[in-house]
Amino acid sequence: AKWVYGFGDGTAEGTAGMRELLGGKGANLAEMSSLGLPVPPGFTISTEVCTYYYAHDRQYPADLRDQVDAALARVGALVGKRFGDTKNPLLVSVRSGARASMPGMMDTVLNLGLNDETVEAVAALAGDRRFAFDSYRRFIQMYSNVVLGIDHHNFEDILEFYKDEKGHTLDTDLSADEWQEIVARYKICVEEHLGKPFPQDPAEQLWGAIGAVFGSWMNQRAITYRRLNAIPESWGTAVNVQAMVFGNMGETSATGVAFTRNPSTGEKELYGEFLVNAQGEDVVAGIRTPQDLTERARIAAGSDKPSLEALMPDCFAEFTRICDTLERHYRDMQDLEFTIERGKLWMLQTRSGKRTARAALRIAVDLANEGLISRDEAIRRVDPQALDQLLHPTIDPKAERKVMARGLPASPGAAQGEIVFDADTAEELAAEGRKVILVRVETSPEDIHGMHAAQGILTTRGGMTSHAAVVARGMGKPCVSGAGMIRVDYATGTMTAGGVTLKRGDVVTIDGSTGEVLLGEVSMLQPELSGEFAALMEWADAARRMKVRTNAETPADARTARQFGAEGIGLCRTEHMFFDEGRIVAVREMILADGEAGRRAALAKILPMQRQDFVELFEIMAGLPVTIRLLDPPLHEFLPQAEEELAEVAASIGADIQKLRARVQDLHEFNPMLGHRGCRLGITYPEIYEMQARAIFEAAAEAAARTGAPVVPEVMIPLVATRAELDMLKGRIVAVAEAVNREKGTTIKYQIGTMIELPRAALRAAEIAATAEFFSFGTNDLTQTTFGISRDDSARFLAEYVEKGLLESDPFVTLDRDGVGELVRIAAERGRAARPDIKLGICGEHGGDPASIAFCEEVGLDYVSCSPYRVPIARLAAAQAAL
Numbered sequence: 001a002k003w004v005y006g007f008g009d010g011t012a013e014g015t016a017g018m019r020e021l022l023g024g025k026g027a028n029l030a031e032m033s034s035l036g037l038p039v040p041p042g043f044t045i046s047t048e049v050c051t052y053y054y055a056h057d058r059q060y061p062a063d064l065r066d067q068v069d070a071a072l073a074r075v076g077a078l079v080g081k082r083f084g085d086t087k088n089p090l091l092v093s094v095r096s097g098a099r100a101s102m103p104g105m106m107d108t109v110l111n112l113g114l115n116d117e118t119v120e121a122v123a124a125l126a127g128d129r130r131f132a133f134d135s136y137r138r139f140i141q142m143y144s145n146v147v148l149g150i151d152h153h154n155f156e157d158i159l160e161f162y163k164d165e166k167g168h169t170l171d172t173d174l175s176a177d178e179w180q181e182i183v184a185r186y187k188i189c190v191e192e193h194l195g196k197p198f199p200q201d202p203a204e205q206l207w208g209a210i211g212a213v214f215g216s217w218m219n220q221r222a223i224t225y226r227r228l229n230a231i232p233e234s235w236g237t238a239v240n241v242q243a244m245v246f247g248n249m250g251e252t253s254a255t256g257v258a259f260t261r262n263p264s265t266g267e268k269e270l271y272g273e274f275l276v277n278a279q280g281e282d283v284v285a286g287i288r289t290p291q292d293l294t295e296r297a298r299i300a301a302g303s304d305k306p307s308l309e310a311l312m313p314d315c316f317a318e319f320t321r322i323c324d325t326l327e328r329h330y331r332d333m334q335d336l337e338f339t340i341e342r343g344k345l346w347m348l349q350t351r352s353g354k355r356t357a358r359a360a361l362r363i364a365v366d367l368a369n370e371g372l373i374s375r376d377e378a379i380r381r382v383d384p385q386a387l388d389q390l391l392h393p394t395i396d397p398k399a400e401r402k403v404m405a406r407g408l409p410a411s412p413g414a415a416q417g418e419i420v421f422d423a424d425t426a427e428e429l430a431a432e433g434r435k436v437i438l439v440r441v442e443t444s445p446e447d448i449h450g451m452h453a454a455q456g457i458l459t460t461r462g463g464m465t466s467h468a469a470v471v472a473r474g475m476g477k478p479c480v481s482g483a484g485m486i487r488v489d490y491a492t493g494t495m496t497a498g499g500v501t502l503k504r505g506d507v508v509t510i511d512g513s514t515g516e517v518l519l520g521e522v523s524m525l526q527p528e529l530s531g532e533f534a535a536l537m538e539w540a541d542a543a544r545r546m547k548v549r550t551n552a553e554t555p556a557d558a559r560t561a562r563q564f565g566a567e568g569i570g571l572c573r574t575e576h577m578f579f580d581e582g583r584i585v586a587v588r589e590m591i592l593a594d595g596e597a598g599r600r601a602a603l604a605k606i607l608p609m610q611r612q613d614f615v616e617l618f619e620i621m622a623g624l625p626v627t628i629r630l631l632d633p634p635l636h637e638f639l640p641q642a643e644e645e646l647a648e649v650a651a652s653i654g655a656d657i658q659k660l661r662a663r664v665q666d667l668h669e670f671n672p673m674l675g676h677r678g679c680r681l682g683i684t685y686p687e688i689y690e691m692q693a694r695a696i697f698e699a700a701a702e703a704a705a706r707t708g709a710p711v712v713p714e715v716m717i718p719l720v721a722t723r724a725e726l727d728m729l730k731g732r733i734v735a736v737a738e739a740v741n742r743e744k745g746t747t748i749k750y751q752i753g754t755m756i757e758l759p760r761a762a763l764r765a766a767e768i769a770a771t772a773e774f775f776s777f778g779t780n781d782l783t784q785t786t787f788g789i790s791r792d793d794s795a796r797f798l799a800e801y802v803e804k805g806l807l808e809s810d811p812f813v814t815l816d817r818d819g820v821g822e823l824v825r826i827a828a829e830r831g832r833a834a835r836p837d838i839k840l841g842i843c844g845e846h847g848g849d850p851a852s853i854a855f856c857e858e859v860g861l862d863y864v865s866c867s868p869y870r871v872p873i874a875r876l877a878a879a880q881a882a883l
C-alpha cells in the first residue's frame with residue numbers, strides 16, 4: 001500500500017482535496033508545491049498509517065520504513081544533501097497535521113538530524129558556527145520536550161541562568177561558543193532526566209518524532225478536544241517531514257506569519273508579523289517583539305522597527321504576489337507561515353484564516369465583489385449565528401465614560417440597566433419591562449433564566465470560557481466577565497469597586513467589546529446596518545423563498561425588527577400588553593368580577609388601551625401582515641401570589657382581600673401549562689376574546705384610515721385541540737368583525753387562524769384547516785407537549801441528556817426533526833390538502849435557529865417568525881436553506 005506522499009520542486013503526489021488522507025497541512029503543502037510556489041521539499045505520512053497504528057497495537061505497516069527511506073532520499077536529492085550524512089547532512093522538521101487543526105497534537109520538532117557530528121558539518125557548510133549551535137540547542141529542547149517528555153522549563157531555566165551569569169539580555173546576544181556551552185548543559189540535563197544520553201542517531205530521532213506525532217493523537221488533551229468538537233477518533237493524524245530552511249541564519253534571514261486580509265476587520269490589507277534571525281515559533285512565543293510586515297502597519301503602530309517591506313523589499317514583493325496567488329487559488333483569505341533564508345523566501349503553510357464575524361462578513365462580500373466567489377457562495381460563507389455579534393449597540397465613542405471597573409470582553413455589544421444580583425429578580429423586573437444587568441460572582445446553569453431576562457451580564461470571576469461568557473455569547477448578550485476589582489456582596493445587595501458602592505437598582509453600562517463597566521447610563525450607538533451587512537442581506541433576500549417576520553408586541557421591538565428587515569409580525573402576544581401599568585388594575589378587576597356583566601365592565605376599560613396598542617403596531621408595520629394571538633396564559637398569572645402583595649393589590653383595585661385570596665386559591669392549578677389557558681379561556685369567557693377582536697378590528701380601521709395602507713390582521717387562536725373549539729370562537733370573532741364593519745361603514749379584511757401547538761391539532765390538521773385560514777406552529781409548546789417535557793423545568797436534566805448523548809441537542813433550541821418535526825410535516829401536508837392556500841408559519845424560538853429554519857424550508861413553510869435581533873440571522877439562514 002502507499003503510505004507516503006512526496007512534495008517539492010514544483011510537483012506533488014497529493015492535492016488540497018486530499019485533506020482526509022494527508023491532513024490539512026500536508027494537503028496544502030502539496031497544493032502549494034504543485035502551484036510552483038517555493039516550498040521546501042518533504043513528504044507526508046498519511047492518516048491511514050495512524051489508523052493502522054492504532055488498529056495493530058501501535059505497530060507500523062511493514063513496508064512503511066522502506067517508503068520513508070525512499071522519500072527521505074528523494075528530498076535529500078532535491079536539496080543536494082543526505083539524511084544522517086556527516087559531511088552534508090539533511091535536516092528536517094517533523095510536523096503533525098490532522099484534517100482540522102487541533103490543539104493537543106504534538107508540537108513541531110525543527111532541526112531534526114543534528115548531533116554532535118552533524119552540527120559541525122552544518123557549521124562548516126553555512127560558514128556560521130553560531131547558527132549551527134543555535135539550531136542544535138533549539139532541537140535538543142524541542143525534541144526533549146515533545147518526544148522525551150522533559151518539560152520546557154528545565155531548559156529555559158538553564159538558559160536564563162546562563163544569560164544572567166554572562167550579563168546577556170537577548171538570546172541573540174549569545175555567541176557560538178556560548179550556544180555550544182548551552183548545548184552541553186542541555187545534554188547533561190537530558191541525561192539526568194532519562195538516565196541515558198540524548199539520542200545521537202538521526203534515524204532514531206526521526207522515528208522517535210514520528211511515533212510522538214501518532215502517539216499524541218491519543219493523548220488526553222487531543223481526546224478531550226475531539227469530544228468537544230465532535231471530531232471522530234477514526235480520522236487520525238498525518239505526519240509531515242520536510243527539509244529545513246533556516247530563518248536563523250543571520251540578518252538576511254527571518255521568519256513570520258501573515259493573514260492575506262485583516263482577520264478582525266476583514267479589510268483587504270496584508271496583516272502580519274516577522275522576526276529577523278529567528279526560527280519557528282519565536283514570533284508567537286513573544287521572546288522578542290515582532291516587526292510589522294508592511295510600512296503602512298508600521299506607521300499606524302508608530303513603531304521604529306523597520307517593516308519587511310522596507311528591510312527586504314524583494315522578498316516582500318514576492319510574498320505579496322504569493323498571497324495574491326493563494327487567495328485566488330483558494331478563493332478565501334489565507335493564514336500563512338513563511339521563512340526567509342539568506343534572502344530566499346520559503347512558504348511553510350497556508351490555510352483558510354480564522355476571522356471575527358465582522359471580518360467574515362466583509363471578506364465574503366468583498367470576495368464576491370472581486371469576482372472570486374459567487375454571491376450564493378458569499379451567502380453560504382457567513383455563519384448566521386455569528387451575525388449576532390454585529391447587531392448589538394455599541395457605546396457612543398463621543399460619550400463620557402466613567403469607568404468603574406474593567407473585566408474581560410466576554411461577549412460583544414453594550415448594554416445598560418439596573419443592577420440586580422440574582423436571576424429571579426432579573427426575571428421579575430424584566431417581566432415588568434425594566435432593563436437589568438445581572439451581576440454575579442460567577443454564573444451557573446441555575447442562572448440561565450436571569451441571563452435571558454437581563455440586557456447584559458457582569459461577573460467578577462471567570463475567564464473568556466467561563467459559564468457566563470459562553471452562555472452570553474450563545475445568547476448574543478453583552479457580557480463582561482472576570483471583573484476582579486469589583487466586590488459583590490449578595491447579603492446587602494451591593495457591589496463595590498474603586499471606592500464606589502452601587503446598590504441594587506443603580507444603573508450601569510457594560511461594554512462587552514472592551515470589558516469596561518461604566519457608571520450610569522451612557523449614550524449608545526445602534527449597530528451599523530449598511531455597507532457589507534446591507535449588501536449580504538440584500539443578496540440573501542433575493543435568494544430566499546420564506547418570508548421572515550418577527551415576534552413583537554411593543555412598538556420598540558416592532559421598530560427594531562423593521563430596521564432588521566422583518567416582513568411583518570408573526571406573533572404578537574397580547575397578554576404582555578395586559579401587564580402594563582394602568583391596565584393591570586382593570587385586568588384584575590375583570591378576573592375578580594362576579595359575573596359576565598362585571599367582566600364586561602372591566603373589559604370596556606381595557607378596550608381603548610388595547611386598541612391603541614394595535615393602532616401603533618399596524619402603523620409601524622405599514623401594511624405588512626400582523627398576527628395577533630388572543631389571550632393565552634392562565635388567569636392566575638395576572639394575580640399576586642405572595643401574601644404580602646395581596647393586601648397591596650386588593651387596595652389598589654378596591655377589592656376585599658378575603659375575596660382576592662379566595663379567587664387566587666380558586667384559580668390555582670396543579671399543571672397550569674396544561675390547564676385553563678389558551679382558547680379554553682375564550683370558551684369560558686367569550687367576552688375577553690370579543691373585546692380583543694373588537695380592539696383589533698377598530699384599530700385596523702383606524703390605522704388604514706390614517707396611513708392609507710390596508711391592514712389585514714390575522715387573528716390567532718391559541719392552544720386549539722379540536723375543530724369544534726375553533727368553530728365556536730371563530731363564530732364569535734366573525735360576529736364582532738361584522739358589527740365593527742356595520743358601525744364604521746368599513747370592509748375590513750381579516751383572517752382567522754390557529755396556533756398548532758398540541759399533537760392532536762397537528763394530527764387533525766385537515767379538519768382544523770377547514771376553519772383555520774392559517775396555521776402558525778407554536779413549536780415551544782408543541783415541543784413541550786410532544787416530549788411531555790416542561791420547558792420551564794427542563795434545564796435541570798436536558799443538559800445531561802445532551803451530554804450523555806441521549807439527545808443530539810436541546811429540542812427547545814433546535815427543532816427535533818424526527819418527532820416534533822414529523823408532527824409539523826403532517827400538519828402542513830394535511831392542512832394544505834384541505835385548504836391549498838393555507839398560510840403556514842412558525843413562531844416558536846425555533847424560528848430564529850438556523851438548523852430549525854433549514855427544516856422549515858424543507859417542509860415548505862411560508863414564513864418564520866423570531867425575536868427582533870434574530871431577524872437578520874433568520875434572513876440569512878433562510879437564504880442558505882433555499883440555496
Ligand code: ADP
Nearest residue numbers: 093095108242243244245280281337339348349
Ligand atoms: P503549527 O501547526 O503549530 O503551526 P507547524 O508545523 O506549522 O506547527 O510548525 C511551526 C513553525 O515551525 C512553522 O510556522 C515554521 O516557522 C517552523 N517550521 C516548520 N517546518 C519548517 C521547516 N521545514 N523549515 C523551517 N521552519 C519550519
Ligand code: MG
Nearest residue numbers: 025337348349
Ligand atoms: Mg503552522
Ligand code: MG
Nearest residue numbers: 718757778781
Ligand atoms: Mg403556546
